Amino acid sequence: MPISLEDLAARVTALEDVNAIRQLKARYLRACDLKLIDELRDTFLPQGIRLDYQNFPIFTDRDAFIEIFEKMAMAGGVYDIHHATNADIDLVGHDEARARWSLNFRTIILATRSVTRLAVEYQDVYRKQDGRWWIAESVSRITSILTEEIGEDGTPRYLAWGDAPAAQ
Numbered sequence: 001m002p003i004s005l006e007d008l009a010a011r012v013t014a015l016e017d018v019n020a021i022r023q024l025k026a027r028y029l030r031a032c033d034l035k036l037i038d039e040l041r042d043t044f045l046p047q048g049i050r051l052d053y054q055n056f057p058i059f060t061d062r063d064a065f066i067e068i069f070e071k072m073a074m075a076g077g078v079y080d081i082h083h084a085t086n087a088d089i090d091l092v093g094h095d096e097a098r099a100r101w102s103l104n105f106r107t108i109i110l111a112t113r114s115v116t117r118l119a120v121e122y123q124d125v126y127r128k129q130d131g132r133w134w135i136a137e138s139v140s141r142i143t144s145i146l147t148e149e150i151g152e153d154g155t156p157r158y159l160a161w162g163d164a165p166a167a168q
Helices: 005-034 037-041 062-073
Strands: 050-053 078-093 096-109 114-129 132-150 156-162
Touching: 005 037, 005 078, 005 096, 005 114, 005 132, 037 062, 062 078
Parallel strands: 050 132
Antiparallel strands: 078 096, 096 114, 114 132, 132 156
């Protein structure tokens, strides 16, 4: 049976929406790594967000999150890299989507002479408003941590922690 123009248009729109969400998440991660504060702020819905990142307070205001981010990441001597993979994006309406991502995160902190690697699972909610997608909610949970501390004498010390991800 041939596909209707309406069905084809809906499929193209869905593909464009999923791609826009992928690009949004990439902008968020890159802004975190490069400490691009205005770009980072601009990934979050202007009003009514919910950020629940493990080991941090829950944020319901993007500027409150940005303030903490600036204090931690902009202190100098902190170098981060976020690589998100395994995107599982589900459009649940014309203006809402949910996604799960796996994150490989690394931070180098010169003051503590340490490198920490985290495996993190994100669960996000995206909303389309004013013709574009925004991060409305984001929950992250750490599944494993490996920290390498380098002593003054150059001797490394390793600390590891892991936990099976919670069933979803």
